[in-house]
Amino acid sequence: MDLQVNRSDLHRTRVVHLEPVPLGPGEARLRVDAFGLSANNVTYAVAGDMLQYWSFFPAEDGWGRVPVWGFADVVESTHPDLPEGRRCFGYLPMSEELVVQVGRADERGFSDTSPHRRAMASAYSRYQLVDPAGAGTAEEDRRMLLYPLFFTAFLVDDFLDDHRRFGASVLVVSSASSKTALGIARFAAARPELTVVGLTSPGKVAFVEGLGVCDVVLPYGREAELPDGPAAYVDVSGSGAVRAAVHRRYGDDLVHDMVLGATHWEQLGAPTEPLEGPEPAFFFAPSQIAKRSDDWGQAELDRRMDEAWATYGPWAGGWIRFEQATGADAVAATFLELLDDRADPTVGHIASLTRSG
Numbered sequence: 259m260d261l262q263v264n265r266s267d268l269h270r271t272r273v274v275h276l277e278p279v280p281l282g283p284g285e286a287r288l289r290v291d292a293f294g295l296s297a298n299n300v301t302y303a304v305a306g307d308m309l310q311y312w313s314f315f316p317a318e319d320g321w322g323r324v325p326v327w328g329f330a331d332v333v334e335s336t337h338p339d340l341p342e343g344r345r346c347f348g349y350l351p352m353s354e355e356l357v358v359q360v361g362r363a364d365e366r367g368f369s370d371t372s373p374h375r376r377a378m379a380s381a382y383s384r385y386q387l388v389d390p391a392g393a394g395t396a397e398e399d400r401r402m403l404l405y406p407l408f409f410t411a412f413l414v415d416d417f418l419d420d421h422r423r424f425g426a427s428v429l430v431v432s433s434a435s436s437k438t439a440l441g442i443a444r445f446a447a448a449r450p451e452l453t454v455v456g457l458t459s460p461g462k463v464a465f466v467e468g469l470g471v472c473d474v475v476l477p478y479g480r481e482a483e484l485p486d487g488p489a490a491y492v493d494v495s496g497s498g499a500v501r502a503a504v505h506r507r508y509g510d511d512l513v514h515d516m517v518l519g520a521t522h523w524e525q526l527g528a529p530t531e532p533l534e535g536p537e538p539a540f541f542f543a544p545s546q547i548a549k550r551s552d553d554w555g556q557a558e559l560d561r562r563m564d565e566a567w568a569t570y571g572p573w574a575g576g577w578i579r580f581e582q583a584t585g586a587d588a589v590a591a592t593f594l595e596l597l598d599d600r601a602d603p604t605v606g607h608i609a610s611l612t613r614s615g
Contacts, residue, residue, distance in 0.1 A: 259611055261352040261586050261593075262321040265312060268303050268597055271590045272321070279357065286335040286368075288346065288356045291393065293328025294403030295583070295607040297436050297494075298410070300596050304496070309542075314382060315351035316374060323351035324593070326609075327406040329388070329398055330356065339363040345393060347401065348385035352589065354611050358385075379544035399580045400571050403606045404437065408570050411441025412563060413546045414492060414518065420549075423452065424513040426490035430455045430504060433494035434472060435462040435603040437578075438518070441570065442492055443471040453485055457500065465603055469577065481507050490514040493538070502533060509534040516541045578606040584613045 264270035281287060302325050306312040315323040332344045337360040346367065350356055361371035367386040375383050392398055423429070429446050431439045434456025446454045447470075456472035466475045476483055481503035489508050493501055493516060505512055512535035550559050583592040589609045595601050 259354045259586065260317065260323055261589055261611060262317050263303055263324055263593070265306060265320055265322045269594060271593070273586045274317075274321075278355065281334060281336050281357065282359075284337050284360055286332050286337055286340050286358050286360050288330035288350070288358060289333045289612065290328065290330045290350050290353055290355060290610075291345075291612060292398070292402060292608055292610040293326035293350055293352070294399075294406070295326065295589070295592050295596060295609045296403060296407060296438075297433070297596055297599075297601075298407055298438060299324050299326055299593070301496075303597075309540075310378065314349065314375060314378060315353070315356070323353060325382075326350055326352055328402045329393070330385075331390070331393075335360070337363065337368075340368055343390065345388050345390040346385040347388055349382045352593075352609075352611065379542075379547075381544045381547050396575075396580070399606065399608050400575050403580070403608060404571065404574050404578075405567065407438045408441050408567060408574070409563070410438055410518075410543050411445055412566055413543045414442050414516070414541060415445035416550065417541065417546050418446075418490060418514075418516075419449075420546075421514075423449075424490055425488050426513050427451065427487040428453045428455060428485055428489040429492065430457060430484060430489055431472075431492045431494060432457045432497065432500050432504075434458040434466045434475065436494055437574070437603070437606075439492070439494045440466070440469060440471060441574075442494075444570070444573070445566075447471045447473075453487065455484060457481070457495075457504075459599075462603060479503075484508070487511070488513050490516070492516045492518055494518050501538065505533040505535050512536060515539065577604060579604060580606045580608055582613075583607055583609040584611075586611055 260274045262272050302311040312322040314325050317323050328350050329347050332342050340360050340363050358370035359372040361369040370383045429452050433439050435458045443454050446452050453473045455474045456466050458466050460477040463475050484507050488511050491504050515536050515538045517538045517540045583589050592607050
């Protein structure tokens, strides 16, 4: 069973039942157990064509399987180094199962070398093997929902630091109540030379202020009150109107405009007026992973990530309460709630098409 989304109308979903296909040599069947759902997955859908997210898990023309991060179990395998019964964490579709072509496999994990994924960033094709005894635990919930968002926030902060923040003394982050934006603000808050500003919907200002990771929190529409100084903008909302307001406020004092997310995807492309200051630049996390793997080596990158996660996980877990969505109807409803920006920012959604309600 697949939960699919119409690529031209993201509000249309459907359930497709497919018969399992026999495995070929070197393949494995993964039973998708559970995955996290957040605004991050909305971005995958909105940017599906532009950034090839629809290509990871192909579907019938006009339809797509939204990528998610979660846990799966190996229920059948023809690869000698990946036996049945192993549990893994990685990039999955909103489906009951995924058949992978097992590439390099060891005790730490394996890669999917299916032909349609070979041209994709390798970070999305690697699966980490985990202890099956942890299945269904709170730690798994935190990891499947928060780790991908933490990972992005870590890499955004590292990218900005690698470029000496382009000379900015002010960091402005939109969609500040989103979990990715809050992670970025938390990392930036540890840099005393920066004034961290969150832009968010009026009803979420108090929530963002209460977490204490932003020096200033402003509602949309009050961009003219953004603090003085050379500024970098991290756009998690995708709103063209907010982008234009930030550019108007800073002009040539805006030293970098990073395009990251699309929580306000319905405002993409507006307005049409020319922007003062720098051209918006997409941030692609796998590029920064590759750079730091070359700079530091994979072991050192992993060490730094683990060190940062050790404090981030408990922090985020302190204000997020997890809710379960089981079954196709509940998962589709949760996706639409996130798509329409109706989700409570304090809720972490854990979804499954295979668990019982």
